[in-house]
Amino acid sequence: xxxxxxxxxxxxxxxxxxxxxKKSDKKITLISDETDYFFSRTALxxxxxxxxxxxxxxxxxxxxWEKNKINLKKxxxxxxxTENKQLFxxxxxxxxxDKLVIATxxxxxxxxxxxxxxxxxxxxxxxQDLEKLEELAPNNAVCKRAxxxxxxxxxxxxxxxxxxxxxxxxxxxxxxxxxxxxxxxxESEMITRHIQNHGIxxxxxxxxxxxxxxxxxxxKSVIIAETGEEIECDLVGLxxxxxxxxxxLKGSSIETDKGVLVNRYLETSVKDVYxxxxxxxxxxxxxxxKSIEAVWYTGxxxxxTLAQTLCGNRIQYNPGNWFNSAKFFDIxxxxxxxxxxxxxxxxxxxxxxxxxxxxxxxxxxxxxxxSRKFLGINAFGIRMRHEVFNRWLTKEKTIDFVIExxxxxxxxxxxxxxxxxxxxxxxxxxxxxxxx
Amino acid sequence: xxxxINHSLxxxxxxxxxxxxxxxxxxxxxxxGLFVFVLYAFNVxxxxxxxxxxxxLLFIALGxxxxxxxxxxxxxxxIKNDKVWFYSISSRGILGWAAGIMLTGFYIVLxxxxxxxxxxxxxxxxxxxxxxxxxxxFLLKGKPASQWFVYGxxxxxxxxxxxxxxxxxxxxxxxxxxxxxxVMFFQLGFAYLIPEFMARLNEQPQYNLxxxxxxxxxxxxxxxxxxxxxxxxxxxxxxxIGMLIFGVVSIFIISPILTxxxxxxxxxxxxxxxxxxxxxxxxxxxxxSNKSIKAWKIERWLIHTVMVFSxxxxxxxxxxxxxxxxxxxxxxxxxxxxxxxxxxxxxFAWTIIFKRKEFGKDAKYGAIGYFVTITLLVTLHxxxxxxxxxxxxxxxxxxxxxxxxxxxxxxxxxxxxxxxLGNRVWCRFGCPMAAILGFQQRLFSKFRITxxxxxxxxxxxxxxxxxxxxxxxxxxxKGENIVRSxxxxxxxxxxxxxxxxxxxxxxSQKGRINPNEILLGNDVDLMTLxxxx
Numbered sequence: 020x021x022x023x024x025x026x027x028x029x030x031x032x033x034x035x036x037x038x039x040x041k042k043s044d045k046k047i048t049l050i051s052d053e054t055d056y057f058f059s060r061t062a063l064x065x066x067x068x069x070x071x072x073x074x075x076x077x078x079x080x081x082x083x084w085e086k087n088k089i090n091l092k093k094x095x096x097x098x099x100x101t102e103n104k105q106l107f108x109x110x111x112x113x114x115x116x117d118k119l120v121i122a123t124x125x126x127x128x129x130x131x132x133x134x135x136x137x138x139x140x141x142x143x144x145x146x147q148d149l150e151k152l153e154e155l156a157p158n159n160a161v162c163k164r165a166x167x168x169x170x171x172x173x174x175x176x177x178x179x180x181x182x183x184x185x186x187x188x189x190x191x192x193x194x195x196x197x198x199x200x201x202x203x204x205x206e207s208e209m210i211t212r213h214i215q216n217h218g219i220x221x222x223x224x225x226x227x228x229x230x231x232x233x234x235x236x237x238x239k240s241v242i243i244a245e246t247g248e249e250i251e252c253d254l255v256g257l258x259x260x261x262x263x264x265x266x267x268l269k270g271s272s273i274e275t276d277k278g279v280l281v282n283r284y285l286e287t288s289v290k291d292v293y294x295x296x297x298x299x300x301x302x303x304x305x306x307x308x309k310s311i312e313a314v315w316y317t318g319x320x321x322x323x324t325l326a327q328t329l330c331g332n333r334i335q336y337n338p339g340n341w342f343n344s345a346k347f348f349d350i351x352x353x354x355x356x357x358x359x360x361x362x363x364x365x366x367x368x369x370x371x372x373x374x375x376x377x378x379x380x381x382x383x384x385x386x387x388x389x390s391r392k393f394l395g396i397n398a399f400g401i402r403m404r405h406e407v408f409n410r411w412l413t414k415e416k417t418i419d420f421v422i423e424x425x426x427x428x429x430x431x432x433x434x435x436x437x438x439x440x441x442x443x444x445x446x447x448x449x450x451x452x453x454x455x
Numbered sequence: 456x457x458x459x460i461n462h463s464l465x466x467x468x469x470x471x472x473x474x475x476x477x478x479x480x481x482x483x484x485x486x487x488g489l490f491v492f493v494l495y496a497f498n499v500x501x502x503x504x505x506x507x508x509x510x511x512l513l514f515i516a517l518g519x520x521x522x523x524x525x526x527x528x529x530x531x532x533x534i535k536n537d538k539v540w541f542y543s544i545s546s547r548g549i550l551g552w553a554a555g556i557m558l559t560g561f562y563i564v565l566x567x568x569x570x571x572x573x574x575x576x577x578x579x580x581x582x583x584x585x586x587x588x589x590x591x592x593f594l595l596k597g598k599p600a601s602q603w604f605v606y607g608x609x610x611x612x613x614x615x616x617x618x619x620x621x622x623x624x625x626x627x628x629x630x631x632x633x634x635x636x637x638v639m640f641f642q643l644g645f646a647y648l649i650p651e652f653m654a655r656l657n658e659q660p661q662y663n664l665x666x667x668x669x670x671x672x673x674x675x676x677x678x679x680x681x682x683x684x685x686x687x688x689x690x691x692x693x694x695x696i697g698m699l700i701f702g703v704v705s706i707f708i709i710s711p712i713l714t715x716x717x718x719x720x721x722x723x724x725x726x727x728x729x730x731x732x733x734x735x736x737x738x739x740x741x742x743x744s745n746k747s748i749k750a751w752k753i754e755r756w757l758i759h760t761v762m763v764f765s766x767x768x769x770x771x772x773x774x775x776x777x778x779x780x781x782x783x784x785x786x787x788x789x790x791x792x793x794x795x796x797x798x799x800x801x802x803f804a805w806t807i808i809f810k811r812k813e814f815g816k817d818a819k820y821g822a823i824g825y826f827v828t829i830t831l832l833v834t835l836h837x838x839x840x841x842x843x844x845x846x847x848x849x850x851x852x853x854x855x856x857x858x859x860x861x862x863x864x865x866x867x868x869x870x871x872x873x874x875x876l877g878n879r880v881w882c883r884f885g886c887p888m889a890a891i892l893g894f895q896q897r898l899f900s901k902f903r904i905t906x907x908x909x910x911x912x913x914x915x916x917x918x919x920x921x922x923x924x925x926x927x928x929x930x931x932x933k934g935e936n937i938v939r940s941x942x943x944x945x946x947x948x949x950x951x952x953x954x955x956x957x958x959x960x961x962x963s964q965k966g967r968i969n970p971n972e973i974l975l976g977n978d979v980d981l982m983t984l985x986x987x988x
Binding site for chain 2: 030065069072316319327334349379402430434
């Protein structure tokens, strides 16, 4: 029986294992040194905040794995011998495989800041990071202030987490407005205000110069590069993005760059070795996508795709319309298609922006200013229907159509106030101004 | 994790690090109010009952209101589940167990030892706790209080004040707001005030009204067709008959129509009193429901057994009430049994013919249940003497149901165990009404919870906060709609979802149940392949 070994029990690896099991009776082994069972990484924040216990983040009951004959192996792979198709573990045991899949995810970025490896400095990615956080910042008596470096999605989650335990947070963000490298200015500014409304000490245009240590090798303060200001703290969160977690591949014959290089079939440079999820790097980016997509949904899609290939139906990873979602404290964010920030958008991309007076809801619709083709939407505080936008994107509807049909895409709970009329009026007003 | 263990096992200072000074003051207000009840229960003389009653109720209300204000109103609108699993009371910690034991004790006294509460027997005046409520009872219905009046008052108060807390917690969510106002309204009006006023009208000779909560439906209201109940309707003349007819129409016509259009939520989380208490006072315990497949199996066996029991019991009770001779009354025993069998057969045939596919694996169990019921009914008719079912007097069956299901299951376990098993134990495992509505919801309804394409991140908030123990995530992460008979449509899964994935909807039956993985984001060909099992 063919033995498929998957390194990493995150969403990519687990989705792959589940789909292989559905289609075949191959021997499957899932390796992880992080946890015994699959859990939802995106839910770690809710464990610290007390919304859930860790066991609630596990989507399958513990009997699931044995019942579906998916072998779980706890261990850390330190070396791969692709010649003899062998894995070597930390504890000097080994394992052979017929097909190997690398799905080891990411690790938090560190950019060589002085003091980045001190005690009291951590990222937020692994379950171990959460355990460390619980130890370093159980409450505001032990952790009197925390400083977070890097204004992305994980940074704002960490801010919300610490805030839930009444720990004062200083949040250093390189950009002039929160996440404006990705979000258009109206949205970015609204989220900036929302973060500040929660009492977060958000510092814009602020880079980290160094983390200072006390006499015991523990972080005691950070210095801001621009102003030289020193901020005392008991915890430093490094949330300046993630990069592929592939150090253990050094010295193997598998070709890597930032991630494990793969073709559209998710095959690496070595036969019978594949890579999926956060750690895979496309040799050529697909459409507007980045060559490394560290997103839950893409990891899942790659798992589904590779399962087909490994079960004898070799197909390409061919993701459809882009979508994503997040939550900034109390404001939900969904995006369908492509809406670029002012910095990154192409010449033909034009935006229609509407913001509700509550300053907690807004949308931005991107369209081609020549053809009026609908390119994408960012929605904040209003839920939108994935299926509808997916269809509109595929059918290349115009912005005018989207504005007139927006009510079809509304996914807010029943009895919620509807904003389509207000949005439509704002749209007509803006286009009149443009035309005048 | 370390801190959780500390919190839930901390004996010396449970919760001290989580509760603000204001919240502590609020809690002590509530405890003072409850302490007055304890003093009265032990017949400690305190003086004027009206003042002490008003004072204690006010203190309890104030305690909850001040607590809620401090907990929620200072924060921005949004989901308020911070520290739920750290508080001892809401995570089966010591306080949770203590509260569970006290509530259970209260229900045991209420149902089986009412004299401990001071119920006056044989016309003797009330003493103790029940006497404390006499002034309010005289005010409303002109009669002294009973243990049920005390219970009804406290029940209504709990729904109102914890309803306020819930409204504040979900002030950003209009579905939750309207639903909560609805249960508060139905409890205060239909379950509490109107029946009491009807009783008061009976003071005057021209009135003879039955005590009837119009919204309480058979078989939840299992005594509706008891001899005494039917007699009291009939003795009330046209109005009484009208109410009895309304009771029958409710379950056979109104409820199926509303359930078809909106799912069983129209009742369970908008109208019902049991649901009302669960959604308000029980809200802090919703995360304690068991989500395992094992619990789901137990649920299905238990609730359908109770349903069959309640139907047989009711049929037996009506059967023994009726006569044999059609000259006296058109509805005879024989005709009645035949009618019941015809109705059950029609429902069974309809389900098997039109809903075979949706019914799926459950069809076998449904068929077994149907044949067991019919066999029991036929045997009842041919073996039973007038008042007996298998030689068990029907009133014994009826009183067994009343004690084991009506009192112990719905009260002692259903509410007493809130802090241990979650707030919908009764609704999930025991309510025969929920079973009937659930059957309709699963097979004959437009209602479903829609999953928003591929946006699920499997975080588990929906499953954790499902009070009915439905593993919502198991469906959502596969892109499947949630169509479950137990769903009471509280809408909390949708509210707590951080990615906007879930929406309660009434839409056409086509494509309602979609057991395919329709995750969007992949190209269409791949999805076809994935679904090709």
